[in-house]
Amino acid sequence: MRTLSFSFPVASLLLAGAATAQYYEARNAGMGGVGTASSHYLAAGWANPALLTRSRASDDFGVILPSIGATTYDKDGLVDDINDFVDAVDRVDAAGTYTQPELIDLADRLTGLDNRQVTGTLGLGLMLAIPSRRFGFALHAKTFADLQAFVDVDPADVNALNNPGSIGSSPTFLSEARIVGVAITEVGVSLATSFGDDSSRISFGVTPKLQQVDTINYGVNVDSFDNGEFDDDQYRNDDSAFNLDLGVAWEIENGITLGAVGRNLIDQTYTTVDTLGQAFVYDLNPTAAVGAAWQHGILTLTGDVDVIIAERFGTEGGLGDDNVRLARAGAELDLWRWLQLRVGYQTDLENTLDDAISAGLGLSPFDVLHIDIAGTYVSDNSYGAVAQLGLTF
Numbered sequence: 001m002r003t004l005s006f007s008f009p010v011a012s013l014l015l016a017g018a019a020t021a022q023y024y025e026a027r028n029a030g031m032g033g034v035g036t037a038s039s040h041y042l043a044a045g046w047a048n049p050a051l052l053t054r055s056r057a058s059d060d061f062g063v064i065l066p067s068i069g070a071t072t073y074d075k076d077g078l079v080d081d082i083n084d085f086v087d088a089v090d091r092v093d094a095a096g097t098y099t100q101p102e103l104i105d106l107a108d109r110l111t112g113l114d115n116r117q118v119t120g121t122l123g124l125g126l127m128l129a130i131p132s133r134r135f136g137f138a139l140h141a142k143t144f145a146d147l148q149a150f151v152d153v154d155p156a157d158v159n160a161l162n163n164p165g166s167i168g169s170s171p172t173f174l175s176e177a178r179i180v181g182v183a184i185t186e187v188g189v190s191l192a193t194s195f196g197d198d199s200s201r202i203s204f205g206v207t208p209k210l211q212q213v214d215t216i217n218y219g220v221n222v223d224s225f226d227n228g229e230f231d232d233d234q235y236r237n238d239d240s241a242f243n244l245d246l247g248v249a250w251e252i253e254n255g256i257t258l259g260a261v262g263r264n265l266i267d268q269t270y271t272t273v274d275t276l277g278q279a280f281v282y283d284l285n286p287t288a289a290v291g292a293a294w295q296h297g298i299l300t301l302t303g304d305v306d307v308i309i310a311e312r313f314g315t316e317g318g319l320g321d322d323n324v325r326l327a328r329a330g331a332e333l334d335l336w337r338w339l340q341l342r343v344g345y346q347t348d349l350e351n352t353l354d355d356a357i358s359a360g361l362g363l364s365p366f367d368v369l370h371i372d373i374a375g376t377y378v379s380d381n382s383y384g385a386v387a388q389l390g391l392t393f
Contacts, residue, residue, distance in 0.1 A: 036291030211240060330345070
């Protein structure tokens with residue numbers, strides 16, 4: 001049995017930033033995926049529960065309904081190339097004849113699929129938050145999926161295609177295409193309190209939560225690949241467990257906030273179904289980040305860094321070594337509390353992921369309705385987007 005340690009950083013961009021934290025929130029995403037010290041109280045239940053104590057005297061409660069995000073990291077266009085290979089096989093099968101140039105073309109296409117991968121994430125979240133320095137409270141529900149696709153090319157297939165005399169009436173393939181991943185659905189309650197005064201205030205927060213974890217192991221012979229079938233029941237296992245997030249925030253004078261958060265502090269292990277004689281183990285490992293933010297008038301500057309390496313997908317099974325530890329920085333201009341402009345940057349200290357840039361826009365008429373969007377760009381075929389609707393009262 002092979003192991004998959006994708007402790008969620010995803011990968012990409014928003015991909016990696018969101019996957020480490022396992023949530024999408026448009027303000028934080030537009031600022032490079034930060035949030036440990038700078039999140040609005042509406043996002044505190046996801047980013048750092050201690051920040052539920054940081055709000056204005058006029059803030060009573062707020063809701064996010066919903067936040068939706070998705071990313072893809074496919075810089076080499078692997079999914080398109082797999083589909084092109086399947087189409088080429090279908091054309092050869094439909095013709096009923098197998099010329100040497102066609103088979104050599106299939107061999108070249110198949111060889112080109114090896115040692116490549118594509119990663120994607122998808123998230124949906126709802127939040128109700130009631131901020132308070134004495135007793136902040138939030139209730140959230142969210143789903144976050146992280147998937148990786150790759151092809152395990154069998155050299156025997158390439159050899160057979162390059163030597164057509166060994167092929168019978170139709171090419172058959174031992175090479176496998178897989179989509180492996182996890183979808184985590186959780187419901188959590190965040191609680192926070194603070195101590196101190198306006199010159200120095202320290203806050204503590206906790207988020208106990210129930211999680212349902214669906215692992216996915218879609219494995220087929222490469223000529224049968226159909227990315228629309230990966231979530232069929234036959235390729236899924238599900239389980240549930242309790243988990244916990246903890247956060248701390250220290251507000252000091254001059255608009256400076258320092259924060260730290262640990263997520264999924266109870267290590268959990270889940271096993272996928274067996275497909276084509278292969279199963280995987282998914283480890284939901286703890287992650288942790290520290291951050292700092294400075295807010296002065298309309299300007300906010302902030303940065304986060306992961307303090308634990310996220311192993312993501314393990315080194316076995318052709319997935320490669322893709323450990324991730326992210327550093328993120330972002331800025332926001334809040335104009336008249338009606339318009340927010342955001343930019344961000346993200347880099348991987350383990351040099352697994354390419355650097356990413358992000359930008360976001362917020363509209364908040366009367367400081368009641370909040371419409372936020374964000375986008376992240378790495379390169380062609382590698383990008384992400386988040387859209388969010390919120391209300392505050």
